[in-house]
Amino acid sequence: MLVLIGSAVLGVAAAGFWLWLAPRVPLVATSDHLVYMQDAEGEQTVGQDGVFVLVTAAFGLLCGAAVVAWKRRGGVALVLALALGGVAGAVVCWQLGMVWGPGDNIAAAAKAAGLNHPFPAPFRLQATVALLVWPIGALVSNLALTAGFGPRDEVPAVFVPTGGVTPGEWQR
Template sequence: MTPAQPSPDHDTHHETDGAVARDRDPGRHGPWAAPLPDKDEPARPPTRHWFGEIAQAVLVALPVLVLTGTALGLLWLWRAPRLPLVSDGEQVLLVSSEGEQVVGADGTFLLYGLAVGAVAGLVVFLLRRTGGVAVVVGLAAGSLLGSLLAWGIGTWFGPTDDIRAHARAVGPDVVFDGPLELTARGVLMGLPLAALGVHLACMALWGPRDPAPQPPVPVPSWGVPDRQPGAPAGDAAPGHDIPGRNGDPPRG
């Protein structure tokens, strides 16, 4: 006896139910979809090359520290106005009580710091145009330390801060220069702010650009076509009735 063969309508009914079941299962993918990740494989943390980033920042900071600190210190020592003092044999007095040499020393440090910082930011951009965060961190740290080094150069190599000893050495009624000092410590930020500002401006104007993001490629998947959003997964979209469902006779 020949076994009964399933009717074509019966096969169509099961194929349609399988498509709906696949559409219900969010874990199933289409034939061209990417494979699912292996659940047994542990997730690998992203590798970060901290050593290379730190080395790059140090390679930027050290030259900036030495060059900007030396240049600014020598310029300040050369161009800053001196504070004239005089001794009457008992005490040290200002030659002019209305002198602006102290404010002039602060302003000179600030102006030359801005100029040296702008040059430093431009040079770092030209030499490290493709650098990232490490270059900016190295530039900021090096320029800030360079500003402190310039302050130290001016005070170390300038007139001595031992005013009484200097007055006894030159004698009474002889004008001599007072020590070179900064009264407004905020001018120390002129060098790093100018360096970072020029570097960031150059990066914004002439730095490398990231490629434009590509639109996502649609991945085909099996399922009931033209299913409206929000409709139940088991119901067919209007105009696509499934034969054999809802009591409708199959269309032969």
């Protein structure tokens, strides 16, 4: 439960990083009361999604590594908590990023900016499949680190039926 809640709380920090690093989409209001993108061929909207993917991937990798460092012996419960916490953290990041970013009232922003002056568009996540990047990153790093540095199972003793023969005799 602590892993799930911790991941969701880290979504707040991830939202801050997303807002800080993501490019802004500039909009422009024209005299005919329409709002257009300033650069119709710009890549800022894709850049916002890309930065979201990179930020959530980094947070997912860190969460998976932190769980391995905290609990060497994993288990199904920790893996499920990582997966669900990753989704929760990504959703928190997405929703807070939209709330903290430029407002949704485009008409008021256009009026405040004035005609033919750029103003930022509201943050949007166009590729909602990006919400799965955090849990996938967490699970991949947890699996890799557990496989590399986790506890090893003891090698079981090999049972060789001898049929009444002593071990020294059957080797001859």
